[in-house]
Amino acid sequence: MTTPDSVVRALAEPARLRAFAAVVLGAATLADVAAASGLKAKDAATALRKLREAGLVEGDPARPADLTPLAATLTDPMPADGLAPFVRGDKLVSLPVSHERRRKILEHVASQAFVPRTYYEESEVNERLKAWCDGGEVDHVTVRRYLVDLALLERGGGLYQAQPLPM
Known part of the structure; x- marks a missing residue:
């Protein structure tokens, strides 16, 4: 974006x-x-x-x-969902500096890329995130680390599990 x-x-x-x-x-x-x-x-x-x-x-x-x-x-008004200018369609363009906005953007990516309570091998997590990061300013490894740090993905035993988003 x-x-x-x-x-x-x-x-x-x-x-x-x-x-x-x-x-x-x-x-x-x-x-x-x-x-x-x-x-x-x-x-x-x-x-x-x-x-x-x-x-x-x-x-x-x-x-x-x-x-x-x-x-x-x-000059278009920013959508009410707050994703612009960081997400364009199914692409993550950049991440905001603000922790709260970054979390909201990463929650969106996680909700679109992963099914809650489903296990994924690291290679599949990487492929799903590469698709989101292609052409953007952020690499998939950074996004994966943020998702784990924010507990949106849990890592253990060589697998990742997508976590349900808070309501």
Whole structure:
């Protein structure tokens, strides 16, 4: 997910800022972005790739009218569940600093990835968490440790058991 820090990092480089501005103003192909931003096609392509990785642009610039900015999502109201900007769909993008918010996010991940009172081998826990962490800022090992530390997963005898969430 896009966080304020990741937006600032992504747009701090002048070529990416120019490419992003071109997309926001309607450039829909790599050629459009290059022309509107004054960048060489290679530089525009690199900038767009970085912007896609940062979650600020989606689509394929090689296909006409397929490139769209995700800037609108940055101004959307935060959902009442409090998961944004840390969870996007079934992906964990980052973890909040606040202990209470981090716990809420990790409870959500645990409730979606595991069935309470079910035992899992470490390899299966890792695979389930890798799916959640793919493309985010947090690795699955860190998430697994937090889940154990917060007693959302219990570890013993080489197995992990998902715990029921408090009501």
